[in-house]
Amino acid sequence: MTAYSLHDSLGYRLSLASRLQERRLDEQLKTLGLTRIMWCVLLGVGNEGLTQPSDLAQFVGIDRTATSRALKQMEAMGLVERQSGKTDRRTTRVGLTAAGRDALDAGVPMAQANNEMMDAKLSPAERQDLRRLLARITEGEPVSLPQL
Template sequence: MSYRLHESLGYRLTLASRVQQRRLEEKLRPLGLSRLDWVILVSVGYDGLRRPSDISDHLGVDRTAVSRALRRMETSGLLARRNGKGDGRTRTVALTDAGRDTLARATPLAQENAALIAERLSPGEQDLLARLLTKLITDDDLPPSTF
């Protein structure tokens, strides 16, 4: 029996993902952001999520990893965490002015990174790839990522 690693679809997907991730990380690093910080900023700033559990579920990231990132982001002044209304156990998060500014500066960097991927594919290929990836990642059996 034989297995050709570089011909494996899973391996190729992993490599493509790593290339995209590495490029994004390099672009975000000067802003002091990790990829997880970035997607949390997007979730709060653009998607309107406020509860840490909702952010975790939305991103498919382990709640402990999100909680650690939120603490770090609060310490760095990107967001503020508050006790929720009525139930002091419920926490909510909101971007600070610094968080909104960082999100505004990081968004074009993420768009540039996405463009680097898109320019290699025709519009039809982009649509096909998006549909195929959606088909692969909508599996309910996927465990949360630690990012």
């Protein structure tokens, strides 16, 4: 039987790098009262212009139930506002409040610093190679996590 080394496997290394990045960001975002999902929703609405909960779910990579739960919590915190559609009351549009914009602006330096910590471990050529290789690994795969 051939031995399998978990710690040498590509999947383990990718997962470990991802968890390290996520945990560092989680700790920083906590100081703003945000979770990583909330941060991703703020980015989706504020930077990407997404206004539909279904589009936000796909952008963040979570299901619609989790998106609804996050939006409800964010609305209670005063970060987003939800409005019924003008022509179809069954639709919902999401927008940032001033507090949501402030939270997004406050989180950007945290996310940038987190990325810079990882980037600093690689040369520019290595970063480019890593991005290219990760793109190859994920090419053709489902974008949103619920499909996995």
